[in-house]
Structure formats: structure tokens, C-alpha cells
Amino acid sequence: MKKIILTIGFVSFSCFFFAGASKYPPLSGSQQQPSLKNSAKFPIGVAVDIPALINNEDYKNIVTNEFNSVTTENQLKWNRVSPAPGVFNFKGADAIVDFAAQHNMRVHGHVLIYFESLPQWVQNFQGDSAAWEQLFKTHIQTIVRHYRGKVASWDVVNEVIDQNGNPAVNDGHRGGSVNVWLQHLGSDYVARAFTYAHEADPNAVLFYNDNGHESYPKKLAAIIKMANDLKARGIPIGGLGVQMHMNINVTPANVKNALTQMARTGLQIHISELDIRLNPNNLPDTLSPEITKQGALYNCLASAYRTLIPKSQQYGITFWGVSDNNSWIINAMHQHDSPLLFNNKYGKKQNYQLFMKGLSSN
Ligand code: XIL
Numbered sequence: 001m002k003k004i005i006l007t008i009g010f011v012s013f014s015c016f017f018f019a020g021a022s023k024y025p026p027l028s029g030s031q032q033q034p035s036l037k038n039s040a041k042f043p044i045g046v047a048v049d050i051p052a053l054i055n056n057e058d059y060k061n062i063v064t065n066e067f068n069s070v071t072t073e074n075q076l077k078w079n080r081v082s083p084a085p086g087v088f089n090f091k092g093a094d095a096i097v098d099f100a101a102q103h104n105m106r107v108h109g110h111v112l113i114y115f116e117s118l119p120q121w122v123q124n125f126q127g128d129s130a131a132w133e134q135l136f137k138t139h140i141q142t143i144v145r146h147y148r149g150k151v152a153s154w155d156v157v158n159e160v161i162d163q164n165g166n167p168a169v170n171d172g173h174r175g176g177s178v179n180v181w182l183q184h185l186g187s188d189y190v191a192r193a194f195t196y197a198h199e200a201d202p203n204a205v206l207f208y209n210d211n212g213h214e215s216y217p218k219k220l221a222a223i224i225k226m227a228n229d230l231k232a233r234g235i236p237i238g239g240l241g242v243q244m245h246m247n248i249n250v251t252p253a254n255v256k257n258a259l260t261q262m263a264r265t266g267l268q269i270h271i272s273e274l275d276i277r278l279n280p281n282n283l284p285d286t287l288s289p290e291i292t293k294q295g296a297l298y299n300c301l302a303s304a305y306r307t308l309i310p311k312s313q314q315y316g317i318t319f320w321g322v323s324d325n326n327s328w329i330i331n332a333m334h335q336h337d338s339p340l341l342f343n344n345k346y347g348k349k350q351n352y353q354l355f356m357k358g359l360s361s362n
Contacts, residue, residue: 036341036352037068040302040359041311043106045069045318047273050095052326058346062322069106071272071318072096073328076109077117081143085121088142097150108270108318109151111209112140113193114158115179116171123180132184137196144200153205153315155241155272156197157190161210165222190226191235198236205315209241209272213258214250220258227265239268239315244301247280248293252300259308270315271305275329275339276351282335291338295354298341302358322346 036044046067052059063070074080075092082088093109100107111117113136125135144154160179162168167187171177181189194206208227213220223240230237240262244255262269276297278290305317321327323342329335341352 033065034356036066036356036359039356040317041306042314043069043316044359045071045106045108045316046322047071047073047110047318047320048096048099048322049073049075049326050092052322053096053099059322059326062342062346064103064105067105069108069316069318070096070100071108071110073110073320074117076143077111077114078122078139079117079119082139083119083121088146090146093147097147101150106153107147107151108272109143109147109154109204110272111155111158112143112197113156113160113181113189115168115181116159116177118177118180123178125180129184129186132180133192136181136185136189136193140193140196141200144197144204148201149203151201151204153207153239153270154197155209156193156206156237158209158241159211160190161219161222161226163212163216163219165216165218191230191233194230194235194237205238205268206236207239207241207268207270207272208237209243209270211243211245211273213242213262214244214246214254220261224261224265227267231265231267237267239270240265241270241272243273243320244271245273245275245277245320246297247277248290248297249280250276250297252297252304255297255301256304256308259304263309263313267313268315269305269309269313271301271317273320274301274317275320275327277329277335277337277339279335279337282337284336287336287338291350295350298351299354299358302355304358306359 044067046063048063048070053063072093075096080092081090097107160168162172167182168179169182170179197204197206210223213223227237227240242258242262276294278287278294319340321340323344323346324330324338324340325344327339329337329339341349341355343349
């Protein structure tokens with residue numbers, strides 16, 4: 001085994017990988033093309049949305065050639081799937097699930113309980129705690145039942161612990177939304193969400209999904225504590241989603257520490273929303289000086305996941321978007337950036353090769 005150290009600027013990236021062995025695992029038949037999915041021993045996923053998945057050939061080709069898992073980026077958020085009381089609109093998510101079935105891909109469902117994507121009718125809902133509980137339960141179970149046997153796993157609850165490790169009362173830094181579940185259902189709603197989802201599909205793997213594990217130690221500790229408590233109570237949590245919306249100032253040591261600690265829960269670990277911003281301060285000028293750092297961090301992340309997470313807990317690594325022009329960093333956050341592995345013209349960037357190298361095994 002060889003240790004490779006890349007020193008770039010003041011940041012030292014230290015990764016391990018096996019030298020001398022074949023770069024790719026043995027492939028068979030139609031799988032001869034080198035690709036992300038053929039280079040990894042765990043699923044490689046991507047968040048997808050429509051209409052691109054239906055209309056855009058370049059986008060579709062990347063999804064089918066490179067990935068073997070898809071996450072529903074927006075189509076199962078409450079405001080899309082249930083825009084009015086009692087109404088469930090599965091059209092968008094069904095199209096993604098059908099596409100995945102045609103192409104033999106795993107589907108990860110995002111997201112059942114997320115207070116940031118609630119429609120007005122839920123935010124303004126009037127009722128006592130029993131009525132809120134009914135709303136919560138019906139939402140979870142209607143969706144999970146609809147996709148029973150088709151969606152392998154769910155982000156059951158998303159982003160409900162703040163950066164100091166306390167229950168999130170609102171979305172603070174993003175400004176606005178209030179955690180209505182905490183407000184109306186009390187602190188144990190997280191456990192009940194898992195129980196309700198499990199009743200609706202006992203075979204689905206159920207995740208708690210959040211971000212900032214690599215940057216906020218108190219938050220990381222609180223997530224791990226919550227997961228261990230849920231497990232000890234027999235609540236059917238199966239995994240932890242580690243979003244890893246990162247930027248180039250995150251160090252490999254931060255990433256390795258987060259992954260090592262999460263793995264100790266014994267749960268499935270899914271890097272669930274990966275992207276790396278080059279330009280965290282959103283400067284208007286060129287992005288190129290940081291590209292090497294970004295590539296090195298992609299390389300380290302892949303190798304850290306492969307080596308630090310036990311094989312039986314490797315649920316996979318999922319990118320949050322196919323190509324830069326489809327990234328939420330550009331389209332929703334309006335940042336001047338280039339965070340993914342494929343560029344605006346759907347071409348492979350250097351990040352692609354470096355990430356792939358990090359996936360290699362002996
Ligand atoms: C983002 C989507 O990518 C955007 O298209 C949308 O406008 C806002 O939400 N954490 C999550 C995701 O769990 O649901 C968010 O997705 C990104 C942050």
C-alpha cells in the first residue's frame with residue numbers, strides 16, 4: 001500500500017490507495033465501459049429531476065452510463081407531492097421511479113419530513129396535536145405505501161438538528177421556515193416518523209439525513225447520539241445520510257473524522273448529497289486556482305469512504321446533481337461556481353478522474 005500526499009497551498013491532502021492493482025474491478029459483458037458505477041464496490045447515485053430526465057439526452061446518458069442509484073431531488077418534497085390538503089400528485093416521482101426500473105437502478109426516496117419544503121397549507125394548518133399527528137402520519141404512510149417495493153430506502157427525516165447540536169426550531173441560516181413538527185408534535189416526532197414509515201414498508205431502509213457533519217462537531221455528536229438512542233429503543237432507523245455539501249476549505253481530516261465516527265453507529269452510511277463548492281465566498285473572478293484543491297478533496301472523499309466505512313455499511317455515494325448547470329448551487333443558491341464532476345456541456349471534468357481514482361480497489 002502506498003501513501004500519496006498532495007500538498008497544495010497550505011492544505012495537505014493525505015489519501016491511501018492500493019498501487020499496482022487493476023484500476024477497475026473485473027467487468028463483464030456490456031459493462032466494459034469504465035464508469036463511476038463500474039469503478040466502485042458500492043452504489044454510486046445522483047439526484048435527478050424532471051423534466052431533464054425525460055427530455056435531455058445528454059443528461060439521461062450520464063445518468064444511465066455512470067450511476068446505478070437515483071435520488072428524487074425535488075419531486076417527493078411535500079410542496080410537490082401534496083400541494084393541497086388531501087391531494088397527492090405522484091406524477092413527477094413516478095416518472096423517476098419508472099425510469100430507474102427501466103434502467104435497473106436503485107431508488108432512494110427524498111424526503112418525507114423536511115420542514116423547509118412545506119406548502120403554505122401545511123404551514124398554516126390549524127388543529128390540535130392529534131390532528132397534526134394525523135397529518136404527519138398520513139403523509140408518511142401514503143407516500144411510502146405508494147412506492148412500497150419500488151423505492152429501496154427513504155430519507156425519513158431531514159435536517160432537524162442545528163449546528164450546536166440542539167433540536168432545530170427553524171432553518172436559521174436560510175431564514176424563514178419554522179419547524180412545525182417540533183412545535184406541534186413534541187421532540188419525539190423523529191422516532192414516530194421512522195415507526196410510521198416502517199409500518200408502511202417494512203423492507204425499506206430508513207435514514208436520518210443531515211448536513212455539516214464534517215464542519216460542526218457538536219452537531220455530529222448530537223446526530224450520533226440520536227441515532228444510538230433510536231437504535232437502543234428499537235426504532236427502525238437503518239442508516240444515516242451524510243449530505244456533504246462541502247467547499248474546498250473542508251479538510252480531509254474533517255471528512256475522515258466524520259465518517260469514522262458515523263461508522264461506529266453500525267448503521268448504513270450514505271453520502272447522500274455530495275457537491276464541493278470551489279468559490280465559497282462567491283467571488284466574481286476566475287475559479288481556476290481552486291480546481292486542484294477541489295479535485296484532491298473529491299479524490300480523498302472517495303478513498304476515505306471506501307476505506308473507513310466497513311463494506312457492510314457502504315450504502316453508497318450520491319451526487320447532488322448531474323452536471324454543473326443542473327446543480328442547486330447555481331440554480332437555487334445563485335452562486336458563481338462549478339461544484340460537480342460534469343461541466344455545463346455534460347463533459348467530464350478533472351474531478352471525475354480524481355473521484356474515480358479514489359474509488360479504485362485492489
Ligand atoms: C435543494 C434542491 O436541490 C433545489 O433544486 C431546491 O430548489 C431546494 O432544495 N438539502 C436537502 C435538499 O436535503 O433537499 C436540498 O435540495 C439541498 C439541501
